[in-house]
Amino acid sequence: MSDKKYKDILTGHNYDGIQEYDNPTPGWWWLVFHCCIAFAVCYFVFFHISIYGWTRDEAYSAEVKRNFDKQFAALGQLEVNGETIARFLNEPQWLDVGRTVFQTNCISCHGKQGEGLVGPNMTDDRYKNIKQIGDFGTVISNGAAKGAMPAWKTRLSPNEIVLVASYVASLRGQNLSGPRPPEGDVPPPWPVPDKPADAETPAKPDAPK
Ligand code: HEC
Incomplete structure (x- = not known):
């Protein structure tokens, strides 16, 4: 130096x-x-x-949840019925949310793609408990076969039930091969939604008119 x-x-x-x-x-x-x-x-x-310190993972999950809540707020409070479930069949953006619910809660029994495992294949044309699209809401809410298919109404919000029901309904006709043979009867085709589900949600400010 x-x-x-x-x-x-x-x-x-x-x-x-x-x-x-x-x-x-x-x-x-x-x-x-x-x-x-x-x-x-x-x-x-x-x-x-301190209670304020977040790991990056926690901050990420919180952000994802906030975003999820925001999306759900845009939907309002949905009613679990056939008309509502059919409305989302043509809404890929919302079917994606339904897919997330499915992947979190249902694939252990219905397979990653809905091809069936413990529960029936959702991708063929046959259903045990479904005679019309609204039955998805009932079966998912209340369960079936004495709890072999659990009731989800205490664990999922009505919006989540509607979206996962639409997602599962949308899998029909892909005919993925699964471990179980086709079960049940063939219900008539799902009704075609007459207006897009987003028609009732407020348009984003920058959405093209
Ligand atoms: C613990 C295993 C299990 C889980 C988890 C499960 N299911 Fe099921 N599910 C079943 C079984 C078993 C059946 C068949 C019931 C019967 O035999 O009537 C079934 C039937 C169904 C049916 C009716 C299918 C038909 O052919 O009638 C739908 C729809 C369905 N499940 C959706 C879901 C959704 C959506 C989730 C996730 C939120 C889910 N299931 C989670 C086991 C499960």
Whole structure:
């Protein structure tokens, strides 16, 4: 170091002829060091002790949930009936939400694609409990076969039941092969929704007119 006051003061050590100057660690280094310690203490208290500290995963889930709630708020409170379920058949954006509900709660018994497992195949034309599209709402809400198909009305909101019902109904006719043979009868085709489900939800401000 060229600074005059640090110059040439020896520590008095001597290792095989190598001597050491007593140059103190510069001020900026101590500043950074102490800032690091202060930061570590704040970090530890914030993230590991306080109730405000979020991991990135928690922050992400909270954001996803907020977004989900916002979407549901746009739908309002749906009624679980055939007309409502049919309304969403042509709404890929909402069927995606239904798919998420399905993947979270139903694939353990109905298979990843609805091809059936413990429960029946949802992708063929045959149904055990469904005579018309509204029956999806009833079966999903109340369960079937004495609880072999669980009742979901205490675990899912009406909106989630409607969307997962539409999603399951939309799987009809893909005929994916599953472990179970086709079960039940062939109900008439689902009604075609006469107006898009979004017609009643407020248009986004920047939506094209
Ligand atoms: C614990 C296993 C299990 C889970 C989880 C499950 N189901 Fe089922 N589900 C069944 C069984 C078993 C049946 C057949 C009932 C019968 O034999 O009448 C069934 C029947 C159905 C039916 C009627 C199918 C038909 O052919 O009549 C629908 C619709 C259905 N489930 C939707 C769902 C949805 C949506 C979810 C998720 C929210 C779900 N199920 C979760 C086991 C399950």
